[in-house]
Amino acid sequence: MFEQLKASHASGDLNDRKTLCEALAYQNYLDSPPHIQSEAEKIISTEGCDCVLGNSIKPEAAQCCLGAAVQFEGEVAYCMLPKKVIFPKPGAYAKQHPDFLLIAVLDMVLNSRRNVLFISDWKDDEGNTALPTPEQVNCGDLARELGLCWTTWNTGKAITIIAFDVELAYKPTWLDSGLAFYWYAAPRRAEWGLARSLETGRPTLREWVLPKRVGAFKIAAYWDREVEQDYNFSPDKLCADYWKACAKELRS
Amino acid sequence: MNTQEILSILRGEQGINPNRGIEEDDLLEMTFFELPKTEHDAFWAALAEAMTTLLANNDDLPLYLACRFIFSMSEIKPPHLPHKINLFAFLLDEPTNSASPFILAGRLLALLVLNKGDEKFWKRQVDASLDSLEAAPDNSHAMAAVVYAFLGCNGKASISAEQWGKLFIALTRLPELPRMELLELLVGVEKESSDQPLMKEELDLGMDALRTSSKNTNPDLASVFRAWLDKNEPRQAIADWLSRELSPHEPEARKMSPRHRITQIMNSRRAAA
Numbered sequence: 279m280f281e282q283l284k285a286s287h288a289s290g291d292l293n294d295r296k297t298l299c300e301a302l303a304y305q306n307y308l309d310s311p312p313h314i315q316s317e318a319e320k321i322i323s324t325e326g327c328d329c330v331l332g333n334s335i336k337p338e339a340a341q342c343c344l345g346a347a348v349q350f351e352g353e354v355a356y357c358m359l360p361k362k363v364i365f366p367k368p369g370a371y372a373k374q375h376p377d378f379l380l381i382a383v384l385d386m387v388l389n390s391r392r393n394v395l396f397i398s399d400w401k402d403d404e405g406n407t408a409l410p411t412p413e414q415v416n417c418g419d420l421a422r423e424l425g426l427c428w429t430t431w432n433t434g435k436a437i438t439i440i441a442f443d444v445e446l447a448y449k450p451t452w453l454d455s456g457l458a459f460y461w462y463a464a465p466r467r468a469e470w471g472l473a474r475s476l477e478t479g480r481p482t483l484r485e486w487v488l489p490k491r492v493g494a495f496k497i498a499a500y501w502d503r504e505v506e507q508d509y510n511f512s513p514d515k516l517c518a519d520y521w522k523a524c525a526k527e528l529r530s
Numbered sequence: 531m532n533t534q535e536i537l538s539i540l541r542g543e544q545g546i547n548p549n550r551g552i553e554e555d556d557l558l559e560m561t562f563f564e565l566p567k568t569e570h571d572a573f574w575a576a577l578a579e580a581m582t583t584l585l586a587n588n589d590d591l592p593l594y595l596a597c598r599f600i601f602s603m604s605e606i607k608p609p610h611l612p613h614k615i616n617l618f619a620f621l622l623d624e625p626t627n628s629a630s631p632f633i634l635a636g637r638l639l640a641l642l643v644l645n646k647g648d649e650k651f652w653k654r655q656v657d658a659s660l661d662s663l664e665a666a667p668d669n670s671h672a673m674a675a676v677v678y679a680f681l682g683c684n685g686k687a688s689i690s691a692e693q694w695g696k697l698f699i700a701l702t703r704l705p706e707l708p709r710m711e712l713l714e715l716l717v718g719v720e721k722e723s724s725d726q727p728l729m730k731e732e733l734d735l736g737m738d739a740l741r742t743s744s745k746n747t748n749p750d751l752a753s754v755f756r757a758w759l760d761k762n763e764p765r766q767a768i769a770d771w772l773s774r775e776l777s778p779h780e781p782e783a784r785k786m787s788p789r790h791r792i793t794q795i796m797n798s799r800r801a802a803a
Contacts, residue, residue: 300680328545329545332544332545333544333545333546333547333550333552333557342549345609359551360551360556362706389670390548390552391548392548393548393549394548396547396550426551428550428552428556428560429551429552430556430559430560430563432559432563432606432607433606434605434606434607434609435602435605436605436608454549455549455550456547456549456550458547458550504607505769508563510563512560512561
């Protein structure tokens with residue numbers, strides 16, 4: 279199973295999308311520390327290579343937050359979640375006391391099926407702010423720049439942008455991403471990961487992960503947003519520039 | 531799109547990646563919007579059939595996700611719900627005693643969205659969901675089922691004092707306070723405001739009942755009812771109670787005034803720009 283990824287990386291035709299995805303996945307493997315590599319090997323030998331091409335990894339299969347622990351020094355750590363807790367009429371929360379609202383959002387996070395929370399300070403590798411404020415940011419830009427491949431949103435979909443108060447965070451690993459091909463290992467950065475833009479294919483926003491457990495973070499604020507138009511970031515809808523940049527990176 | 535394909539997605543056989551925000555219902559939604567509009571009716575029929583199969587097999591999480599998908603389709607603009615809601619009438623049938631909280635919560639949510647079920651039906655669901663919560667007090671889906679049942683009664687049936695009392699007793703027994711769910715209940719309670727005199731009367735009766743068995747009554751529970759009656763403002767009364775309950779657990783969060791802090795950061799960022 280693993281040999282297929284290796285062969286695609288070594289000599290595959292990168293003009294072929296499936297081969298390119300396999301090669302990107304293998305690059306992520308190569309750029310991962312040894313303990314992540316050995317865990318990934320175990321999963322791929324059980325689940326097969328298809329898991330790195332789609333969304334096939336079982337959530338319980340991968341251990342999370344095995345990357346380097348770092349003191350989070352950014353100003354604000356943002357996390358974006360589609361509203362998955364299925365309580366009708368979320369607008370009614372507006373009448374509640376602000377402290378209540380923060381606690382309610384904490385509940386939403388803790389009740390989600392995530393094992394790990396990807397956070398970003400919306401800054402690039404040089405520390406420049408790359409996105410406007412949570413009130414102003416375009417939801418599509420946000421998903422695109424955070425590299426949230428497979429995201430398909432329709433107009434009006436409710437999402438929540440959460441600002442966390444974080445002290446300790448972890449550099450994301452390939453396991454945290456669910457062995458995704460569209461994730462980027464940021465091998466030359468010890469203190470943070472970098473999300474790969476779905477528009478340019480280039481690493482852009484700094485990112486970290488947090489374990490989803492009580493005490494790992496505090497919620498400082500949140501913003502309920504409605505998606506402004508339809509978006510489809512499934513792999514077959516990504517633009518040519520994305521694939522070109524990924525292939526170029528592998529060839530260099 | 532046929533029933534088997536829908537079942538395959540809902541059972542996670544097509545893969546998911548929750549850490550990146552992709553779950554079974556997201557994939558189902560993506561699939562739905564890739565279909566030509568002419569196939570939407572057939573899709574809903576296949577979904578109904580898939581859900582019948584899941585219900586028969588007590589396949590709880592996939593069924594819950596199917597119901598969450600229906601809810602999600604009601605939220606987008608414009609909503610995309612089935613034209614023939616009678617396809618989902620099977621959800622009105624009472625589940626077996628062994629039905630898990632996933633199934634209880636899921637079917638009530640779907641019925642709420644589809645606006646099905648009469649007064650008697652929703653009153654029965656309040657009792658059934660409270661019984662389920664009593665049996666599984668630490669299960670958030672059991673709590674969610676209660677919330678949906680209460681909301682289902684809005685505009686159709688008034689909740690009796692006995693049912694409110696049972697709910698509050700259940701809440702006080704929960705290992706962790708169901709904060710989110712309680713907020714939702716407040717929403718439901720608020721919607722009852724036009725019925726306030728009747729509710730007050732019922733609560734008076736409920737309070738009397740509690741007083742007569744006061745030896746075993748949790749004082750916090752009694753104080754909730756008292757505050758409710760005194761202020762005639764259920765939302766604020768419960769908010770006060772919840773604040774007291776939460777304060778020992780969240781001392782740091784309450785001290786730091788986070789909203790103020792984040793506003794300062796945003797203001798300084800805007801000034802710098």
